[in-house]
Amino acid sequence: MAEIVPIISDLQVPFHDKRAVSAVATWVADLGASRVACVGDVLDQTQVGQWVKGRAGEYDGQLASSRDQAIEVMRDLGITELSRSNHDDRLEKYVSNHAPGLAGLPELTTEEFMGLNELGIQFHRKPSQVAPGWLMMHGDEVGYSRIAGGTALGLARKTGSSVVCGHTHKVGLAHDHSSVNGRVTRKLWGFEVGNLMEQKRATYLGAGYANWQQSVGALVIDGRDVYAIPVILQGSKLYWEGHTYRG
Numbered sequence: 001m002a003e004i005v006p007i008i009s010d011l012q013v014p015f016h017d018k019r020a021v022s023a024v025a026t027w028v029a030d031l032g033a034s035r036v037a038c039v040g041d042v043l044d045q046t047q048v049g050q051w052v053k054g055r056a057g058e059y060d061g062q063l064a065s066s067r068d069q070a071i072e073v074m075r076d077l078g079i080t081e082l083s084r085s086n087h088d089d090r091l092e093k094y095v096s097n098h099a100p101g102l103a104g105l106p107e108l109t110t111e112e113f114m115g116l117n118e119l120g121i122q123f124h125r126k127p128s129q130v131a132p133g134w135l136m137m138h139g140d141e142v143g144y145s146r147i148a149g150g151t152a153l154g155l156a157r158k159t160g161s162s163v164v165c166g167h168t169h170k171v172g173l174a175h176d177h178s179s180v181n182g183r184v185t186r187k188l189w190g191f192e193v194g195n196l197m198e199q200k201r202a203t204y205l206g207a208g209y210a211n212w213q214q215s216v217g218a219l220v221i222d223g224r225d226v227y228a229i230p231v232i233l234q235g236s237k238l239y240w241e242g243h244t245y246r247g
Contacts, residue, residue, distance in 0.1 A: 007217035010041035019236035019247030039166030040085025048094035139167025148172025153190025193217035
């Protein structure tokens, strides 16, 4: 029987869409998935981002509250493995750049600060195999493509494996296949899984415009065959195999 691995997209708690997350959590529970992967950016960590250093955002005092929300969201979604990412990296980079005397304290590592060890979530600091012939990455490891799926495909070409990633907040499935005389000689997929943010809360967008889509993904594993399926949300609702999940 095929295995379905849900792929959770960028959340950036506390800027996540609670209704969308609720719909996704119900979908994941109904699947009964034993593995639930996330491409990263679970926690926004605005307070320790480089763009707010020395500004009001650095002093708002809400990091602990946001972290606690993120832990509950990860628990609700049943996440079992998580990729490193630029937002989840922020605390460690902040300590390294501005408080190096605290570097090495275990409670200030991503694993401990975000409660990953307590939740039993495997944290991947490097690209990890999520399915046969597929790597999970965040998406910031290569130059950004404006074409949906293009960033993931760029990573696939660099690694020689199909790649599922986030970071772009877009949903897209792109491929680079080659064949000769009817025989496939190369088969690469690039899969970007969108985001689960509430876009109006992304104040850094300025005018508010973005080419983003709310979505998650699914990898269906049938032996050595893997099928990538975008699972797009409309109005915080998710459709899957005849069922509509509402948050």
